[in-house]
Amino acid sequence: MRKQNNFLIFMLVLLALIFKSYVQAEDQSKESQQKKQGPSVTIQTPTETPVNDYLDLTGTVQAYKSVNLVARVSGTLESVDFRSGSFVNKGDLLFTIEKDTYQQELELNRAQLKYSQVEYERQLRLIEENATSQSSVDQFRSQRDQARANTKLAEINLGYTRVRAPFDGRIGRNLVDVGNLVGYDGPTTLATIEQVNPAYVYFNINERDLLNIRKARLDKGINPEEDASNVPVLFGLQNEQGYPHRGEIDFVDTGVAADTGTLQARAVVSNHEKLLLPGYFVRIRIPVGQEHTGLLIPDRAIMNDQQGPYVFLVNSSNVVTRQNIKTGTIVDGLREVTSGLSTLDKVIVDGIAKVTVGQTVSPHTSDTTKNKSEN
Secondary structure: OHHHHHHHHHHHHHHHHHHHHHHHHHHHHHHHHHHHHOOEEEEEOOEEEEEEEEEEEEEEEEEEEEEEEEEOOOEEEEEEOOOOOOEEOOOOEEEEEOHHHHHHHHHHHHHHHHHHHHHHHHHHHHHHOOOOOHHHHHHHHHHHHHHHHHHHHHHHHHHHOEEEOOOOEEEOOOOOOOOOEEOOOOOEEEEEEEEEEEEEEEEEEEHHHHHHHHHHHHHOOOOOOOOOOOOEEEEEOOOOOOOOEEEEEEEEOOOOOOOOOEEEEEEEEOOOOOOOOOOOEEEEEEEEEEEEEEEEEEHHHOEEEOOEEEEEEEOOOOEEEEEEOEEEEEEOOEEEEEEOOOOOOOEEEEOHHHOOOOOEOEEEEOOHHHHHHHO
């Protein structure tokens, strides 16, 4: 019985050793095969798609209109009728300055006008009866006209006691508190209001880019000297993807600044959602040239050294080769390659860090659409 148990144990150990040897041989075979095939990389062929060359710039947002609200009459500030930093509509009441005083001045001038009118009409009746002189008629007419002018001036001053919003916009904080005297030593600034819809975006174009834009417009049959407006401009904020805002150039300076070699330009952009506030830094993209068919590859596949941009390709023998290229604009996360590639080339887009030129690799194809959406 003991001999049978020993034999059974011996056979189990022998089978375990045989299985272990088999597993190790399989692992060594796989490792050998992987070494022979080389590291795994993802490849992709360039995609042909219509593209347009763009000029990428930066700029700043400024208000479409900016007005300092000034006290145009003197008196005590009675009320501040807005919340600092809020958006207001045209005609909204913002400040009130000692209204009752100017109301009484208006009533006083109206009474004087009424009296002057009565006296003038009486003089007209008297002169018909030869009971007064023409000079008296002229004098009372002058008094009547002066009273009328003073009444009109009092009405204007009464209107100035109510400071209203000149347009839809955003108002800053009140610079003067209620109870202070304003307008005595000259105009007193009460607050600043800015119109932000639409908004202006100012930017500078260097001389070389300006020449390229002018050439592109000439190629389209547009004389740049006659019409510099209506050039489409795309904008994007720092936390936004792409360029979701669109505007048009409406002003270009008269010449290039000698000290900077740049030309100032301005674009106007719709700002209904009030996302663009004065002082914001924005990314700008201006279409340049005619639309053409370009070759696009993921931007991450492109490397740079002293020779310029280049990519790794996989040839028919699955060997890595280097290809120098020239690049263009970025379209939806894909970089245009203007020279050096064809639609048949197999570009390594993932696994670049694991390979070197002349190394054999194991290539796997990439989904172009997926790559584009991920970028």
